[in-house]
Amino acid sequence: MTASRLLERLFQTLPVLLGVSLIVFLMITLTPGDPVEIMLADSRATPEQAAVLRHDLGLDRPLPERFLIFLGRALTGDFGISFFHRRPVWDVLVERLPATIELTLAAILLALAVAIPLGVAAAVKRDTWMDRALSAISLFGVSLPGFWFGILLILLFAVQWGIFPVGGRTSFDLEVARITGFLLIDTLLAGRLDAFGAALRHLALPAITLGLPTAALLARVVRSAMAEVLTSDYVLFAEAKGLSRGRVLLRHALKNALIPVVTVAAIETGSLLGGNMIVETVFGWPGLGRLVVESIFARNYPLVQAAVLFYAVTYVVLNFVADLLYTGLNPKVRL
Amino acid sequence: MSAAEAGALSPLGLGLERFRANRTALLAAAVILLFVLAALSAPWIAPHDPADADLFRRLQPPAWLEGGEWGFPLGCDSLGRDILSRLLFGARVSLLVAAIVICIAAVIGTLAGLAAGYLRGWTDTLIGRLVDTLLGFPYLVFAIGLMAMMGPGLHNIILVLVYKEWVFSCRVVRGETLAAREQDYVEAARALGAGPGHIMLREILPNVLSPVLVVATFRMAYVIIMEASLSFLGLGVQPPTPSWGSMVADGRDFLVDAWWVSTLPGLAILMLVLAINLASQGLRDAFDPRLHSA
Amino acid sequence: MNPPLLSVRGLRTVFPTRRGPVVAADDVDLEIAEGEALGIVGESGSGKSVTFLSVLGLLRPPGRIEAGEILFAGRDLRRLPHAELRALRGRQMALAMQDALSALNPAFTIGTQVTETLLTHRIAPDMRAARAQAAALLTRVGIPAAAERLDDYPHQFSGGMRQRAMIAISLAARPRLLVADEPTTALDVTLRAQVLDLLDTLRREDGLALALITHDLAVVAERCPRVMVMYAGQVVESGPTEAVIARPRHPYTRGLLESLPRLEDPDRPLHPIPGQVPDLARLDPGCRFRNRCGMAIAECAAPVTLQPAGEGRLSRCIRAPEMAP
Numbered sequence: 001m002t003a004s005r006l007l008e009r010l011f012q013t014l015p016v017l018l019g020v021s022l023i024v025f026l027m028i029t030l031t032p033g034d035p036v037e038i039m040l041a042d043s044r045a046t047p048e049q050a051a052v053l054r055h056d057l058g059l060d061r062p063l064p065e066r067f068l069i070f071l072g073r074a075l076t077g078d079f080g081i082s083f084f085h086r087r088p089v090w091d092v093l094v095e096r097l098p099a100t101i102e103l104t105l106a107a108i109l110l111a112l113a114v115a116i117p118l119g120v121a122a123a124v125k126r127d128t129w130m131d132r133a134l135s136a137i138s139l140f141g142v143s144l145p146g147f148w149f150g151i152l153l154i155l156l157f158a159v160q161w162g163i164f165p166v167g168g169r170t171s172f173d174l175e176v177a178r179i180t181g182f183l184l185i186d187t188l189l190a191g192r193l194d195a196f197g198a199a200l201r202h203l204a205l206p207a208i209t210l211g212l213p214t215a216a217l218l219a220r221v222v223r224s225a226m227a228e229v230l231t232s233d234y235v236l237f238a239e240a241k242g243l244s245r246g247r248v249l250l251r252h253a254l255k256n257a258l259i260p261v262v263t264v265a266a267i268e269t270g271s272l273l274g275g276n277m278i279v280e281t282v283f284g285w286p287g288l289g290r291l292v293v294e295s296i297f298a299r300n301y302p303l304v305q306a307a308v309l310f311y312a313v314t315y316v317v318l319n320f321v322a323d324l325l326y327t328g329l330n331p332k333v334r335l
Numbered sequence: 336m337s338a339a340e341a342g343a344l345s346p347l348g349l350g351l352e353r354f355r356a357n358r359t360a361l362l363a364a365a366v367i368l369l370f371v372l373a374a375l376s377a378p379w380i381a382p383h384d385p386a387d388a389d390l391f392r393r394l395q396p397p398a399w400l401e402g403g404e405w406g407f408p409l410g411c412d413s414l415g416r417d418i419l420s421r422l423l424f425g426a427r428v429s430l431l432v433a434a435i436v437i438c439i440a441a442v443i444g445t446l447a448g449l450a451a452g453y454l455r456g457w458t459d460t461l462i463g464r465l466v467d468t469l470l471g472f473p474y475l476v477f478a479i480g481l482m483a484m485m486g487p488g489l490h491n492i493i494l495v496l497v498y499k500e501w502v503f504s505c506r507v508v509r510g511e512t513l514a515a516r517e518q519d520y521v522e523a524a525r526a527l528g529a530g531p532g533h534i535m536l537r538e539i540l541p542n543v544l545s546p547v548l549v550v551a552t553f554r555m556a557y558v559i560i561m562e563a564s565l566s567f568l569g570l571g572v573q574p575p576t577p578s579w580g581s582m583v584a585d586g587r588d589f590l591v592d593a594w595w596v597s598t599l600p601g602l603a604i605l606m607l608v609l610a611i612n613l614a615s616q617g618l619r620d621a622f623d624p625r626l627h628s629a
Numbered sequence: 630m631n632p633p634l635l636s637v638r639g640l641r642t643v644f645p646t647r648r649g650p651v652v653a654a655d656d657v658d659l660e661i662a663e664g665e666a667l668g669i670v671g672e673s674g675s676g677k678s679v680t681f682l683s684v685l686g687l688l689r690p691p692g693r694i695e696a697g698e699i700l701f702a703g704r705d706l707r708r709l710p711h712a713e714l715r716a717l718r719g720r721q722m723a724l725a726m727q728d729a730l731s732a733l734n735p736a737f738t739i740g741t742q743v744t745e746t747l748l749t750h751r752i753a754p755d756m757r758a759a760r761a762q763a764a765a766l767l768t769r770v771g772i773p774a775a776a777e778r779l780d781d782y783p784h785q786f787s788g789g790m791r792q793r794a795m796i797a798i799s800l801a802a803r804p805r806l807l808v809a810d811e812p813t814t815a816l817d818v819t820l821r822a823q824v825l826d827l828l829d830t831l832r833r834e835d836g837l838a839l840a841l842i843t844h845d846l847a848v849v850a851e852r853c854p855r856v857m858v859m860y861a862g863q864v865v866e867s868g869p870t871e872a873v874i875a876r877p878r879h880p881y882t883r884g885l886l887e888s889l890p891r892l893e894d895p896d897r898p899l900h901p902i903p904g905q906v907p908d909l910a911r912l913d914p915g916c917r918f919r920n921r922c923g924m925a926i927a928e929c930a931a932p933v934t935l936q937p938a939g940e941g942r943l944s945r946c947i948r949a950p951e952m953a954p
Contacts, residue, residue, distance in 0.1 A: 019468030027484045126690075139616070143609040145560050147567045148583050148601030155590050155598070231689070233731035239687055241746045241798065242719030255736045274473030278564055282587075293568055296483040308472075308480035316471045330735070 006324075013320050020312040025070050028305045029063065079306035084298055089306045093288065098181030099169060100280070100287035103210065104272045106203055110211035111218050112265060116258075118215075119222020123257075124249065126227055134219065141216025146275055150209035150282035157205060164205050167284035174198045206283040210275055214268050221264045225257040232256075259329045266322035270315035350545060353621035360617020366610035374426035381420035382406065386575040389415035394593040412582070412596045413589055421577035422603055428489070428578040429607065432562045433555050435493050440500035441551045445543065447501065448508025449535045453516060462509075466502050474499060478561055482570040489572050492565060496558055507550050511543040545622040552615035556608045563604050579604050632703065633660040634838045635684065635722075635806055640697035642676075642683045651909040653679040653692065655862040658935075663805065664832050666839040668849030668870060670885065671859035674906060677842045680859070681808045685724055686714045702805070720750040723804035727811035729795035733783040739794050740779030743767065746801040766797040771823055789820045796824060803835065810842045825852055846889055850874055858882050861906055861917040864935060868942030878944035878952055880922045916946070924948050 045053070054060055058069055073079065079089035122134040158166040165171070169183060176183075176190040184203070187196035229235060230253055238252040276289035284290070288307060295303040354360055373380070392415035396403040403410060409418040451462040469477070481495040512535075515521055524538045565571040566580030574581065579600040586596030642654040654676040661667045669677045682688050684699055686706060699706040701722065706714060726732040733742060743763035744756065753759035760779060767775035770793040783791055792815050799807060807828070813821040829852065831837040841853055849856050850870055857867040858881065866879040877883040884902040904921035915930035916922070922929070928947055938944040946952075 015464055016467045016471045019464060020471040023468060023472075024480070027480055139612055140609065143556065143605060143612050145563055145567075145580075145583075145601060145604045145608070147564060147580070148597070148604065151583065151587060151590065151597050151601065155594055159590050233726055233728060234734040236687060236689075237724065237726055237732040237795075237798075238734065240685060240718060240724035241749065242715050242717070242802075243745065243749055244715065247749075252734050252737075256734070271473045271475075274476040274479075277475060277479060278568065281568065292479070296479070296570070301484075304480065304483050308476055311476040312472045315473050315476075319471075 009320065009323060013316055016316050017313060020316060021071055021074065021309060022067065024305055024309045024312065025067050027308070028301055029066065074306075074309060079309075080302040082295075082300055082303045084295075084300055089303050092291070092303065093306060093310060095181070096286065096288040096291050099183070099285060100273065100276055100289060102182050102184060103203065103206055103280070103285060103287060104269060104276060106207035107210035107214065107272055108265060108269050110207050111214035111268070112261075114212070114215035115218035115222050116254075116261070119219040119261075120226050120249065120254065120257075122219070122223040123226035123230060126230075131223075134223070138216040138219050141213050141219075144213050144216075146209060146213060147278045147282055149213070150205070150279055153205045153209055154282070165202050167202075167282075169202050169286055170195065170199050171202075206279050206285055209282070210272055210279045214272060217268065218261060218265060222257065222261050225260045226253060229253045229257045259326060262329060263322045263326045266318050266325055270318035273311055273314055350618070350622040354617055357617045357620065360614050360621075363610040363613035363617065366606065367614060370426055370607050370610070371430060373423055374430045377420075377423040377427055381417075381423045382408070383417035383420045385416060385421040385424040385577045387416060387420075391415060394589060394596065396593070397595050397599075409599055410593070410595045412585055413593075418582075418595065418599055421582060422579070422600060425577045425579045425582060425600060426603070426607075428566075428572050428576065429559050429562060429604070432489070432492055432496070433558045436496040436500055436558050437551050437555050439493075439497050440554070441504050441547055443497070444501035444504030444506075445508050445540070445547055448505040448510075449512050449539060449543070451505070452509040452512025453531060453535050453539065459509075462505065466505060469499050469502050472499070474557075474561065475564065478565060479568065479570060482565055487565075487570050487573050489576070492562055492571055496561060500554060500558065503554055504547050504550050507546050508543050511546055512539055515539045515542055549615065549619045549622050552611060552618055556611040556615065559604065559608055559611070633662045634702060635659070635661045635840075636698075636700040637680070637684060638698045638700075640680060640683055640699065641695045642679050642688065642692060643695045644692045646910060648910040652862050652912075653909065654683060657697070657859075657864055659857060659864070659867075661806065661838045661840055663836040663838050665855065666828075666832060666841055666853040668853035668856040669840060669842045669859060670844060670846055670849055670856060672844060672906065674861075674909070675859040676862040677859045678810055679862075681724075681810070681840055681842060685718060685722060685808060687718075687724070716750075719746055719804070720802045721804055722806040722808065723799040723802065725796050725799040725807060725809040725812040727814055729791040729815070730783065730788070732795050733791060733798075735783055738780050738782055739767070739786065740781075742783075743779075743794070743798050743801055746798055750802045752802050763801070766801055767794060770794070770797045770800075770827060771820075772797075789816055792816055793820070793824060796827075800831070805836070806838045806840065807831075808840045808842070811844070812841075813848070814843075814845070821848075828852070846874065846885060858885070861912070862909060863917060863945060864943070865918065865945045866938075866943065867935075868938070868940060872940045872942060876952075878938040878942060878949040879918075879946045880924050880948075880952075881918045883952070884921075924952075 058066055061069075077090045079093075081087065082089045082092045085092050118134055122131045125131050153164075154166055157164045174187075174192070174195040176187050176192055176195050179186050179189055183199040184196065187193075187199050234256075235248060235253050238248045243252070273289075276285075276287060277293055278289070279285065280287045280289035281293050288310075292304055292307045295301075295307070389411070392407065392411040394413060395407055395411040395415065397410040397418075398405045398408045400410075407417050407419070409422065412418055412421070447462050451459040472480075477499055478495050481498065482491060485491045485495065515538075521534060521538055524534050529538070562571060563578070563580035563583075566578040567584045569581070569584065571580055572578040582600035583597050583604075586593065586598075586600075589596055637657060637659045640654050640657040641652060644651045644653055657676070657680050659667065659669075659680075669680070671677045679688070679692070683694050684701075684706065688694065694707060697707075701717065706717075709717075733739070737745075740760060740763055743766060744753070744759035747753040747759040747762055748756070753762050760776075763779060764776040767778070772778065772790055772793055778786070783794075786794060792812070796809075796812060799809075809828070813824050816824060825848070828837070828839055832839055839853075841849065843849060853870055855868065856870040856873050858865050858873070858879065860881050866873060866877065866882045868878075873882060874886065877886060881902070884900070887900040888902060890897070890899060902921055907917055907920060913930070914932040916925070916933045919925040919929040924946075926948070931947075933945050933947055935943045935945045936949065938949045
């Protein structure tokens with residue numbers, strides 16, 4: 001892909017980013033209730049003081065101007081002060097982010113690890129009992145409400161059998177110094193294998209809750225992509241060369257079938273960031289998602305606004321990345 | 336059905352014939368019907384008032400477990416309310432939200448899709464931009480963000496879900512309309528002097544109804560999960576109205592002592608969503624032969 | 630004469646479909662000797678490709694061989710274990726396909742796709758040697774600066790180069806039998822001649838046996854001493870090419886010839902064969918061409934077998950003896 005096409009694609013995402021920011025801006029602005037009143041709810045401010053605050057926040061200016069100010073601030077990472085942390089929203093976001101990214105990556109990797117072999121098997125054994133069983137399981141997987149699935153896992157694996165912890169990110173006695181914020185990395189950097197193990201065990205259930213329904217979806221993509229590739233001439237030609245079945249399937253067929261899979265996986269990663277809110281709440285995972293849910297009930301609107309914008313921008317960017325991956329992996333499309 | 340009869344049927348009728356031949360889909364449709372009937376007749380068939388608390392029956396197990404009794408077949412929750420009755424009334428919320436959201440979204444999406452696909456030009460650009468923007472949010476983030484601002488409640492859930500949901504039928508209808516635009520019957524209508532309104536609603540609309548139906552059922556499963564998720568987070572229907580999502584949330588604190596409080600409502604969601612997904616798969620196979628192998 | 634390299638007897642290949650089984654190759658007999666070229670002519674769906682995919686053991690499920698014997702160098706391929714058949718494939722019998730763009734894997738370089746065959750069959754000891762041999766092979770089929778182009782992807786080659794690269798891959802292991810399924814259709818006249826010349830050379834020098842599947846009778850006339858005409862899954866006529874073209878003994882062959890332009894008489898009116906190939910799932914035992922045949926009579930509804938028609942020829946037409954020279 002040439003630089004100019006890259007720029008062109010990048011340029012196409014700009015209106016979407018702008019639209020997304022506008023909606024997030026309107027979400028807060030058109031909300032019934034005066035943010036100043038909410039902010040001053042617990043203090044005994046005079047109407048004059050409220051007016052001063054309103055002016056300081058720019059709330060007395062016309063909407064378009066306020067949107068521009070909002071955009072300008074958002075670009076510099078200035079989302080105001082988180083009411084209950086009494087710190088800049090951005091700092092709080094960044095602090096919580098590694099936990100969420102760790103969980104999301106674990107989930108998507110798990111999903112791919114499950115989906116690829118199953119999808120390939122279903123495509124190869126097309127229209128057999130195995131294919132049908134797999135499509136039934138995957139339908140089951142996409143019908144599963146995530147929050148309930150998480151609770152079911154807790155009930156079985158934590159409460160009943162005690163294999164995994166009920167929630168949280170690690171045991172309190174195994175905490176290590178925060179370096180990257182990614183616990184799996186930090187524990188290894190600290191050379192604490194016991195803490196690494198604990199982190200991994202805490203990660204298991206939330207990652208499964210988030211990852212398995214995604215695996216169900218991805219398995220369908222793998223199956224249909226693989227099934228299509230298997231009918232192609234180049235697979236026939238590869239077989240005619242006398243290559244082993246494994247080499248034909250895993251190299252010739254899979255490399256092509258993975259192109260749409262990777263694309264969908266990148267987009268799904270964006271959705272998982274949103275799904276995190278539920279899973280983090282269920283498992284008490286100290287990430288961004290749980291923070292957002294808590295902030296909603298604390299009426300900590302600047303943080304909610306910033307987080308929603310962050311999710312949306314990440315999602316748009318991941319869609320863009322998916323597009324790049326599709327072109328990058330596909331030599332035919334590469335220009 | 337003979338070939339001659341098939342020739343006489345409309346695409347819709349033909350699709351229904353094919354759907355009726357699909358046993359799994361029929362079974363799924365029966366399950367959905369069962370849920371609908373249960374929801375409609377909840378006030379008459381529910382053994383108790385879903386809001387009736389009785390602290391003596393707090394976390395009473397289902398009838399088949401020790402300590403259960405058949406007067407409260409599925410046991411009671413942490414306030415001693417009958418779970419079966421709450422499940423029946425909860426079905427009303429799930430199905431009501433899903434049905435209203437899907438219907439409104441289908442109407443808006445279809446009209447927007449027709450306009451974008453047929454009129455093209457700035458209408459298409461405007462609608463396209465809006466669709467792209469809405470697709471720029473992960474669904475749950477969009478819904479949670481809006482619910483956070485608008486406040487919980489049945490009314491707001493419906494609004495929030497409609498805001499995003501119309502996009503899906505819009506995209507499908509736009510695509511179909513673009514294709515229909517070039518068809519002879521549209522050309523003919525245009526040549527006869529029919530206006531754009533007439534062509535869109537009278538000529539094209541009947542031909543895009545099947546895909547809209549398929550998309551609507553398929554999305555319905557998703558909307559039910561969305562409503563349950565929002566209610567689970569406490570952003571949905573407010574107590575004392577029972578909703579499956581909030582019932583699961585209520586039971587979370589009692590997993591050790593009373594597994595049934597959380598698991599049973601979740602099972603209800605799973606069964607309904609599974610049935611809808613199966614039925615929509617059957618509909619898709621019946622109505623959209625192009626998607627048969629996909 | 631030597632025993633033929635490939636000998637097929639009574640091959641019956643069936644594809645079960647929703648509307649009933651389709652016999653895609655029905656009681657097919659054929660022989661190809663070392664150094665010989667057999668042309669197989671027929672429309673698409675006539676069973677010519679299916680016949681040879683059956684020979685190579687490359688039928689796609691649910692298609693399967695129901696009956697028949699496939700002898701290659703004296704071994705019955707149908708009784709061979711999978712691993713041994715795979716070892717023969719690409720090594721002793723190879724396939725060249727019609728459309729190189731779809732036959733070459735878009736995700737691998739040309740070099741990878743050539744060396745893969747060489748390494749799999751241990752013709753080259755290591756990657757270095759394999760790349761050198763690959764470059765030599767590509768040069769042989771007329772690809773300029775082949776060594777530098779090994780790391781190109783198929784889409785970076787021109788159509789003609791791709792086609793020749795694909796044929797180079799097929800020939801990489803110096804197979805004894807090459808099944809070439811419309812290998813030159815996509816090429817222009819010069820390149821076509823060049824590729825066909827190469828195959829002729831290999832035939833003469835290495836004793837390559839060639840099965841040339843095509844709908845182009847002109848190519849067969851020029852390159853193949855023997856021809857076999859297929860229609861609706863059956864062999865309808867076979868024999869020495871010259872005799873078959875000069876005096877067809879089956880109305881379908883004659884129809885094919887009349888639908889082609891002739892070099893010596895370019896202004897001759899062309900007569901496409903009227904009508905449609907019968908539905909293969911709804912066949913009766915009679916002659917399958919009779920619905921399109923100008924010579925059809927009531928007796929054609931009875932089963933017809935392949936009968937000797939003189940000059941080492943066979944025809945599946947009860948009126949073959951009457952057909953004027």
